[in-house]
Amino acid sequence: MTKKQYTSILFFMIGFLFLMMSADMQLGTLANMGPGMYPFIVSCILIIISIAYVFQSQKENEPMDLDIIDLVKMLGSVALAIIAFKQLGILASIVVLVPLVSTLHKDSNWRHGLIATAIASVLAVILKLTVLKALPLW
Numbered sequence: 001m002t003k004k005q006y007t008s009i010l011f012f013m014i015g016f017l018f019l020m021m022s023a024d025m026q027l028g029t030l031a032n033m034g035p036g037m038y039p040f041i042v043s044c045i046l047i048i049i050s051i052a053y054v055f056q057s058q059k060e061n062e063p064m065d066l067d068i069i070d071l072v073k074m075l076g077s078v079a080l081a082i083i084a085f086k087q088l089g090i091l092a093s094i095v096v097l098v099p100l101v102s103t104l105h106k107d108s109n110w111r112h113g114l115i116a117t118a119i120a121s122v123l124a125v126i127l128k129l130t131v132l133k134a135l136p137l138w
Contacts, residue, residue: 004057008050010071014078015046021082038090070104077101090128094120 018039025036081097098120099113 005054008053008057010074011046011050011053015043015050018043018046018082039085073104074101090124091121094124 022036022039022043025039026034027036027040028034077097077100080100081093084096085093095117098117099110102108102113102116103110
């Protein structure tokens with residue numbers, strides 16, 4: 001298996017985990033979204049992306065170089081983000097997840113993480129004010 005195939009499997013597993021966790025929360029309707037709607041939508045998008053990534057990776061034969069430490073860091077970051085989301089809301093989840101995950105990329109530095117965090121936070125506030133009124137910001 002190639003590195004992209006392992007990545008897509010990991011994306012699928014994380015998306016499926018979020019999907020199972022959001023099943024315990026109230027989804028609500030599109031007009032009045034519940035707290036489980038955001039994780040449900042994100043997990044469905046992540047599962048779709050992972051399936052598309054599998055089909056795209058079939059074209060390449062890149063050798064696998066699995067770094068267990070990076071995998072543990074990524075899964076730990078996602079776990080912390082889930083805890084932060086449940087306890088403190090989406091902004092805390094973004095502030096935890098985005099900088100930690102951005103440090104896993106070889107070419108990234110702390111400035112890239114801060115910029116990505118700021119952009120994601122602004123987008124979350126815009127979504128809260130326009131479409132996802134039930135989204136807990138904090």
